[in-house]
Amino acid sequence: MFSNERAGKILNVAALSILSALALSAPCVAQSLQSPPAEEMLEKLARVPTPVVERRNLEGYKGQNGILSVKTLVLGGEFRVTTVVPFRGNLAEYNHLEIARPISLVGSALSAEVSNRQVAKIKSQFESRKIFESVAVIDSYSPALNGAQHDQLRVEPDDTHREENESLEAPIGSAEDMEARDRQMALKERELERLSTRTLVTVIEVLDYAKGSRLKQALSLDLGKSILTVRLRYYDKTTGQEIGRQIISGRSDGSSLLGPLAPRDALSGVADGLVDQVTRRIAASAK
């Protein structure tokens, strides 16, 4: 299925011949394989202060090759991206990011622990990139609900009569008119504030998940693949409008240089893919 499968197997054979190198890196690899509990990781990430936005550093960003890159060839965790709904608007206008917890469309195959680990990975990667003022994890997002609230704010009944009330022919306004005007102004200010701090929301739907087995991968029989396929929907939080949709597939099959000992899995691939897709669009807008 993947074009670099053969090349990966050759590299796998080569990996066996450099066991000495592996021995040196063994403690690091072992550490990477022992993932800390997801809840603990999320809590730890939540304590991390808001990073400073550094979008200027993205000027030279060229995007990441999900299959043929040194990272994936050595450490595994390749990814593939299909854009289903092309992006609308300018992602650089969004200062905040909210990641909704993944929705499993594969039933119990996706455990809460894996789901949390995935979100934590994505969050930490975005935070290290420093392209958003804040990155938060939310339980869920309803575009219909947010859109309705937004529309309610936009239609302000008092505003339609304002011109009339303030015309020279109109009588002097009452104290109630003034209070109504204050309420109207407060609503408008709130709306402006919301618009000036635009938030991008990503909703993750898991379409396919297989944990995989490193033992089976070591057998070199094309078994034990780790697979994660997600559908990502991107929303403008304020308006509830969908601004893009993608499918990202992550995979790790022991074909990398480090073989079954490669620290990266399918989850890493998906996280890389998502972060890369958002980053490259922000970089393009910044140019």
Added chain:
Amino acid sequence: MFIGAAAILATQLVVAQAIQQSSPRAQNTNAQGDDDTITIDAALVNTHVSVRDGRGHSVSGLNKDDFTVLDEGNEQPIIHFSQESNQPLRMAIVVDRSRSVEKVLALAQIAARKFFSSVLRPGTDRACVVAFDSGAYLAQDFTDDASVLATALSRLTAAGGTSMFDAIYKTSRDKLSGSDQARRVILLVTDGDDTTSRASIEQAMQMALKNNVTVYALRLPDENSLNVRDLRGKPVLDRLTETTGGRQFYFDGDTSRLAEFFNSLQTEIRSQYSIGYRFQSGSLARRFHRITIKVKAPNLKAFTRSGYYAGSE
């Protein structure tokens, strides 16, 4: 010769009829009297006059013979003269609550509260609170209770643009019109920088003059100006106050100076002279009539509204 005399008589009759039509008082007088009688009393012009010495202090105790009244440059005989310190006041404090004075709104509120407590006489005077941003609102209707007025002031918050001319126009028209003998005063508390009015400054002044309203202004510092004393609002407020017979005061937050201003304002309002004269029929040729009042004594200067609209007297 006969034709010329007839033409002059006909012109006088037309002008006299114009006076009757332009004045509600003229119609009332005419309904009671003989149909052939034209009563010129209908066109009585009344104006309030403040007299200040060289140091700006109000001067009282003058009499009719100390004044000269000119209507469009023509001297007019004074038919009514008084100095009534107990004349009731109808005051409107018109407070700017626009964004441009957001940081000094608290100063405006302090100023207005002091104004009520120092000037308002319970049982005699009445005041109302008008707030304006891009619209004008009656925050508190007429009352003689200073605490009620103070409460209304404390509720004001900053919002929107500055429609100062609209506020003067509507306050004069809706709250200070009428034919009672009360002195009508607007105390404008603002930085004077109008941004969103529908009315022009001329329309605002015209409405104030029509209702015999004197505009005083308490100018607030403009937070956007680097040199707070060199403000865009100053010449505008100068024009508004001088045209209506009032004056302006710059309030930099020093409440002791504010008290001084209110004392002098109170003295001025209480010591104003009321002068009445009838205009000549020939002067109806122009709608706006310029009034000039001079004091014969040296070093004294009279301040009154700049003129009146013939149809409104």
